[in-house]
Amino acid sequence: MKVGRIIKVSGPLVVAEGMDEANIYDVVKVSDNKLIGEIIEIRGDRASIQVYEETTGIGPGEPVYTTGEPLSVELGPGLVAAMFDGIQRPLESIRGLAGDFLTRGIEMPALDREKKWHFVPQVEVGQVVQPGDIIGTVQETAVVLHKIMVPVGVSGTVKSVNEGEFTVEETVCVVEGDKTHNIQMMQKWPVRKGRTYAQKLNPDEPLITGQRVIDTFFPVTKGGTSAVPGPFGSGKTVVQHQLAKWADAEIIVYVGCGERGNEMTDVLMEFPEIKDPKTGESLMTRTILIANTSNMPVAAREASIYTGITIAEYFRDMGYSVAIMADSTSRWAEALREMSGRLEEMPGDEGYPAYLASRAAEFYERAGKVKCLGTDGRVGALTVIGAVSPPGGDISEPVSQATLRIVKVFWGLDASLAYRRHFPAINWLNSYSLYQNKVDEWMDKNIDLEFSSNRVKAMVLLQEESSLQEIVRLVGRDSLSEGDQLKLEVAKSIREDFLQQNAFHEEDTYTSLNKQNLMLKMVLSFYDEGIRALDSGVYLNKILNLSIRDRVARAKYLHEDNLSEIEVIMKDLVKNIDDLISEGGILNA
Amino acid sequence: MYKVAVVGDKDSILGFKALGVDVFPVFDKDEARRIVDTIARENYGIIFITEQMASLIPDTIERYNNEIIPAVILIPSNQGTLNIGMDRINSNVEKAVGTNIL
Numbered sequence: 001m002k003v004g005r006i007i008k009v010s011g012p013l014v015v016a017e018g019m020d021e022a023n024i025y026d027v028v029k030v031s032d033n034k035l036i037g038e039i040i041e042i043r044g045d046r047a048s049i050q051v052y053e054e055t056t057g058i059g060p061g062e063p064v065y066t067t068g069e070p071l072s073v074e075l076g077p078g079l080v081a082a083m084f085d086g087i088q089r090p091l092e093s094i095r096g097l098a099g100d101f102l103t104r105g106i107e108m109p110a111l112d113r114e115k116k117w118h119f120v121p122q123v124e125v126g127q128v129v130q131p132g133d134i135i136g137t138v139q140e141t142a143v144v145l146h147k148i149m150v151p152v153g154v155s156g157t158v159k160s161v162n163e164g165e166f167t168v169e170e171t172v173c174v175v176e177g178d179k180t181h182n183i184q185m186m187q188k189w190p191v192r193k194g195r196t197y198a199q200k201l202n203p204d205e206p207l208i209t210g211q212r213v214i215d216t217f218f219p220v221t222k223g224g225t226s227a228v229p230g231p232f233g234s235g236k237t238v239v240q241h242q243l244a245k246w247a248d249a250e251i252i253v254y255v256g257c258g259e260r261g262n263e264m265t266d267v268l269m270e271f272p273e274i275k276d277p278k279t280g281e282s283l284m285t286r287t288i289l290i291a292n293t294s295n296m297p298v299a300a301r302e303a304s305i306y307t308g309i310t311i312a313e314y315f316r317d318m319g320y321s322v323a324i325m326a327d328s329t330s331r332w333a334e335a336l337r338e339m340s341g342r343l344e345e346m347p348g349d350e351g352y353p354a355y356l357a358s359r360a361a362e363f364y365e366r367a368g369k370v371k372c373l374g375t376d377g378r379v380g381a382l383t384v385i386g387a388v389s390p391p392g393g394d395i396s397e398p399v400s401q402a403t404l405r406i407v408k409v410f411w412g413l414d415a416s417l418a419y420r421r422h423f424p425a426i427n428w429l430n431s432y433s434l435y436q437n438k439v440d441e442w443m444d445k446n447i448d449l450e451f452s453s454n455r456v457k458a459m460v461l462l463q464e465e466s467s468l469q470e471i472v473r474l475v476g477r478d479s480l481s482e483g484d485q486l487k488l489e490v491a492k493s494i495r496e497d498f499l500q501q502n503a504f505h506e507e508d509t510y511t512s513l514n515k516q517n518l519m520l521k522m523v524l525s526f527y528d529e530g531i532r533a534l535d536s537g538v539y540l541n542k543i544l545n546l547s548i549r550d551r552v553a554r555a556k557y558l559h560e561d562n563l564s565e566i567e568v569i570m571k572d573l574v575k576n577i578d579d580l581i582s583e584g585g586i587l588n589a
Numbered sequence: 590m591y592k593v594a595v596v597g598d599k600d601s602i603l604g605f606k607a608l609g610v611d612v613f614p615v616f617d618k619d620e621a622r623r624i625v626d627t628i629a630r631e632n633y634g635i636i637f638i639t640e641q642m643a644s645l646i647p648d649t650i651e652r653y654n655n656e657i658i659p660a661v662i663l664i665p666s667n668q669g670t671l672n673i674g675m676d677r678i679n680s681n682v683e684k685a686v687g688t689n690i691l
């Protein structure tokens with residue numbers, strides 16, 4: 001192909017002429033250093049290229065080579081438990097080659113070309129296959145069975161298929177269709193294009209995260225989208241980490257996009273040591289990391305989101321439930337803004353490009369529960385959880401607004417809650433989940449018939465608390481009736497004994513749905529029993545001084561195997577209240 | 590129609606019976622507490638209680654402070670006044686009109 005010539009360099013943006021043979025979104029190699037870039041605008045024979053690496057020392061006159069291919073990721077065995085940068089360069093192997101920091105122009109295949117994988121065929125010679133059909137499997141890690149699928153655009157009869165040890169580039173299967181296709185374990189897919197599926201389904205099953213405030217009050221479904229906006233230091237990253245650790249997805253893709261490098265280090269240090277409660281294996285065996293930390297080139301940040309979601313889609317197509325965490329989409333939007341500014345485009349709100357909302361929508365719309373391609377009709381789900389960092393915590397800024405317009409779950413983190421050490425600092429008054437009805441049905445069917453009615457009851461108490469608090473601020477607590485004072489106490493108990501959850505406590509960090517259900521029941525039964533006692537004339541402070549309340553508060557530290565203890569607490573509670581009534585109440589009032 | 594009750598030691602309150610008021614003689618604080626809580630739930634609009642008895646059960650008196658019905662009014666007993674009834678009226682008036690006009 002024709003070689004272009006640089007005429008302008010402006011930070012990560014390079015303009016080259018003589019590029020009339022290239023197409024938009026083609027990958028190019030800039031200068032003799034072979035820096036990787038992507039064409040993002042073409043006028044005549046002039047192409048604007050965003051370069052994914054540092055452009056220091058590049059000047060006009062230097063050559064630009066077109067590859068003629070869009071920016072693609074390599075999909076195949078070797079993805080899981082690996083860490084990539086924004087354009088899928090394997091950071092671990094690069095460290096072996098170049099040391100702790102990325103050097104410019106370094107090129108390295110994303111998937112290890114040397115490593116042999118054991119391929120087990122699932123089809124027989126003579127079988128007719130179509131795109132998406134599983135031709136074989138590779139046990140990639142202890143928990144991930146990597147399914148090798150027929151690539152899109154290939155169909156026909158299997159001519160040969162072999163079991164054995166192969167590298168990702170060796171042919172494992174030959175399919176005879178309109179022409180002969182050699183199928184390797186690795187396939188490529190352009191990152192900006194969503195992978196194809198047969199049919200989109202309505203997401204109706206909750207993604208169980210083990211976080212009480214999320215599962216009980218603001219659930220997200222498998223295949224749903226949610227956003228976590230919050231000011232600095234309110235715990236966005238901890239929420240994301242907790243979800244990555246405990247969500248009951250089979251594959252987790254964690255995209256660290258423009259955030260601190262230490263946070264990725266935390267993931268790298270912690271995950272291999274934590275055991276997945278479901279499989280008993282290390283969490284790293286189901287996790288893929290994409291790291292583009294704040295000191296890495298800006299343009300690659302824009303690509304990292306797409307790289308992450310394409311990999312996630314690939315695993316979804318195998319019929320897995322996949323969750324992708326993007327921390328933080330604000331940094332991604334800022335990268336868009338930087339490129340947009342250098343392109344001299346007309347800015348929209350706060351300098352963000354006018355297409356910010358459509359780009360964000362494009363990204364989140366790739367989530368969903370789908371019927372995958374292939375004759376077996378398997379179902380996969382891709383859940384997207386994006387953190388947003390609005391400056392000053394004010395969610396009226398463009399990135400938050402563009403995000404909230406698309407996502408269906410909003411976990412609003414609150415600086416004042418974080419300041420009060422209430423973690424996770426998800427504000428229960430302004431957060432919402434539009435999947436609530438669907439999930440309520442599921443919970444009532446699978447966990448407890450009263451689950452959703454209990455949730456509503458607790459939420460009503462929390463809302464009443466906030467209006468009672470206003471009265472308390474004006475005229476003091478003593479002016480409330482005893483019933484209202486009891487409500488305040490119970491709401492406090494919901495907040496402290498149920499909503500607050502210590503991410504760093506061994507037992508408290510993950511709560512099963514059964515335990516959540518029992519805990520909520522227990523806290524609410526204190527309200528019902530309290531009302532019963534008040535009605536029979538028992539004094540409020542007698543009820544509030546019951547020592548059993550300590551046991552209620554400590555129930556969250558009970559081990560999962562010990563759930564019957566919660567029922568014992570509930571029984572003791574009823575007994576204690578009965579005692580109070582018989583000694584202090586007016587009988588049969 | 591609301592009824593009127595008087596609670597206190599027998600000697601102090603028996604005279605009220607002549608006025609057609611319901612009389613509830615009590616001997617100790619537990620009994621007083623139970624009687625006040627019970628009749629508060631019945632159709633009584635005003636409960637008079639002797640200051641001596643009231644001083645034993647401040648929690649119970651406090652409980653009806655913010656309720657419109659019943660009004661719990663402290664009265665002196667046959668042993669004279671402890672002044673707490675008048676103090677309550679003074680403080681209530683002060684709350685209502687902003688200054689002590691009595």
